[in-house]
Amino acid sequence: MKYIIYIVAIVFFFVACKKQEQKIVSYTKSDDYSGLKVGNVSYYKVRYILHDAQVDRHDTIDFKMKSLIEDTFRDNTGNLRYKIHRFRWNDTIASWVNLKVFSAFIKNQYYVENEDNILKKKLSIPYVYNFAWNSDSYNVNDTMYFRYGYFYPSLEIKEFKVDSVIHVKQQFYQTYVDLKRKNEFFAKNKGLVIRSYKDLKIKKGDTTNVDKGEEWFLYMYQFELGK
Numbered sequence: 001m002k003y004i005i006y007i008v009a010i011v012f013f014f015v016a017c018k019k020q021e022q023k024i025v026s027y028t029k030s031d032d033y034s035g036l037k038v039g040n041v042s043y044y045k046v047r048y049i050l051h052d053a054q055v056d057r058h059d060t061i062d063f064k065m066k067s068l069i070e071d072t073f074r075d076n077t078g079n080l081r082y083k084i085h086r087f088r089w090n091d092t093i094a095s096w097v098n099l100k101v102f103s104a105f106i107k108n109q110y111y112v113e114n115e116d117n118i119l120k121k122k123l124s125i126p127y128v129y130n131f132a133w134n135s136d137s138y139n140v141n142d143t144m145y146f147r148y149g150y151f152y153p154s155l156e157i158k159e160f161k162v163d164s165v166i167h168v169k170q171q172f173y174q175t176y177v178d179l180k181r182k183n184e185f186f187a188k189n190k191g192l193v194i195r196s197y198k199d200l201k202i203k204k205g206d207t208t209n210v211d212k213g214e215e216w217f218l219y220m221y222q223f224e225l226g227k
Contacts, residue, residue, distance in 0.1 A: 033123060033166055034111040035191020036082045036104060039226020040069045042191060045158075049215040051200065058210075064089040065218070066096060069226065073103075081105040081114075112138065123186065127151065127166050135170070146170050155185070157193060157219045164188035176205045179213075193220040 035042070048061045071083045081103040087096035102115040110133070111123035119138035124131060124146075132147040149167030164187060171182040179202050185194035200213035 032188045033127070033164075033186040033191065034104065034106065035186070035189060036069065036106070036111075037189075037226045038069050038072060038082070039224075040191070041224040041226075042067045042220055043222035043224075044218050045221050047215075047217040049217075051210045051213050051215075053211045065099070075105075079105055079107055121146070122184070123166075123168065124148070144171065149183075152185075155187070155193070158221065160219075160221050162187040162190060162193055162220070165193065174207070177201055177203070177211075179207055187220075189225070190220070190223050192218075194218065 044065045044067075046063050046065050048063075050057065050059045050061075052058075066087050066089075068085045068087070069082050070085050073081055073083060075081050082105060083101065083103055085101050086099040088099050089095075090097045100115070102113065104111065104113045106112070106125070109125045110121040111125065113120050113122055118141070121133060121135045121138060124133045127148055129148055129151065132145045135144050135146045136142065147169045149169050152165040152167070154161060154163045155165045165185050168184045168186065170184060171180050173180040179198060179200040181196065181198045183194070183196045184192060187193045195216065195218040197216040198213070200215070201211040203209040203211055
């Protein structure tokens with residue numbers, strides 16, 4: 001059976017129906033988009049979809065997640081790092097439970113995250129439309145280039161509105177049988193506000209006919225600024 005999935009632009013999936021204004025701009029303080037401030041708390045709603053057409057399986061799981069910037073520390077090179085604690089809401093015990101701890105920092109004009117001992121350059125400073133950089137130059141993974149998309153003066157994510165948002169196009173790969181897409185959006189003083197990830201096997205180049213794979217959709221619904 002053909003399974004119709006959400007293969008539409010991520011902005012249309014998360015964002016309110018009215019048209020969003022896009023601009024091509026350049027900024028000199030795009031480190032503001034990292035959201036690195038002790039005490040900041042970001043709340044997200046997450047949707048995970050697992051596909052396996054051979055057993056007619058298309059499972060959807062919805063849950064909530066939050067990230068707390070707990071503290072700062074110096075690494076062995078003297079660089080200032082921010083300790084970030086990620087939690088997932090557990091409905092059974094009505095409480096947040098620990099998922100993982102990772103770190104983030106600014107180095108050589110890049111916003112870098114160290115998650116699972118893999119350094120990833122998430123943002124380049126400053127933001128320049130269509131600028132591309134090697135996100136994996138600090139690790140041993142195969143080279144992957146991220147590229148800046150549009151700047152949004154404001155963005156409505158469901159019922160939550162954020163101002164000054166930049167789009168990072170992390171992956172776009174499509175063949176007759178494969179579809180890989182990954183996008184992230186960062187808001188000024190808040191950091192990550194939207195993430196979309198697809199890693200799918202498709203049939204005969206038809207992006208609506210999924211054979212196997214997974215999808216992740218994440219968007220911010222609440223934010224608390226650190227003191």
